[in-house]
Amino acid sequence: MPSNRPSSPPGAIPTTKPDDGQGAVVAERKAQRTRPPRMYQVVMLNDDFTPMEFVVMVLQEYFRLDLEAATQIMLKIHHEGRAVCGVFSKDIAATKVELVLAAARRSGHPLQCIMEAA
Numbered sequence: 294m295p296s297n298r299p300s301s302p303p304g305a306i307p308t309t310k311p312d313d314g315q316g317a318v319v320a321e322r323k324a325q326r327t328r329p330p331r332m333y334q335v336v337m338l339n340d341d342f343t344p345m346e347f348v349v350m351v352l353q354e355y356f357r358l359d360l361e362a363a364t365q366i367m368l369k370i371h372h373e374g375r376a377v378c379g380v381f382s383k384d385i386a387a388t389k390v391e392l393v394l395a396a397a398r399r400s401g402h403p404l405q406c407i408m409e410a411a
Contacts, residue, residue, distance in 0.1 A: 332411040333386035337366075337393070339374045343402040351404070352378060355392050380411050 335356075337348065345367055352363035356378050369376035381389065386408040397404035 330382045332380050333383050333408045334377045334380045334411045335386050335389050335393075336375050336407050336409055337370050337378050338405040338407065339370050340403050340405065343397065343404040345371065347397075347400060347402055348404065351393055351396055355389055355396070378406075
């Protein structure tokens with residue numbers, strides 16, 4: 294006698310009825326690999342108007358550098374036209390750029406600061 298149920302296509306997974314809680318179901322968990330966040334470098338650009346002392350102060354205040362490190366980075370900015378002030382995640386780098394630009398504008402300096410993918 295022919296069955297009225299439609300036949301499943303070849304290769305299909307057969308379905309089973311629930312067993313009223315008598316069996317156990319084991320779910321396998323795959324280990325997911327998360328990538329570390331992409332890093333961005335904060336770069337300060339040279340100009341001929343911003344005082345060197347102001348640049349050192351900004352580096353100390355916003356990048357937590359000591360006087361010697363801040364002076365070295367300021368001199369690199371002065372001689373090479375740009376220098377990396379630090380490498381951070383995207384949100385932190387963007388915040389640092391905004392803080393530096395706001396401090397420069399408040400003090401009337403044209404200091405420029407940008408972020409680039411590291």
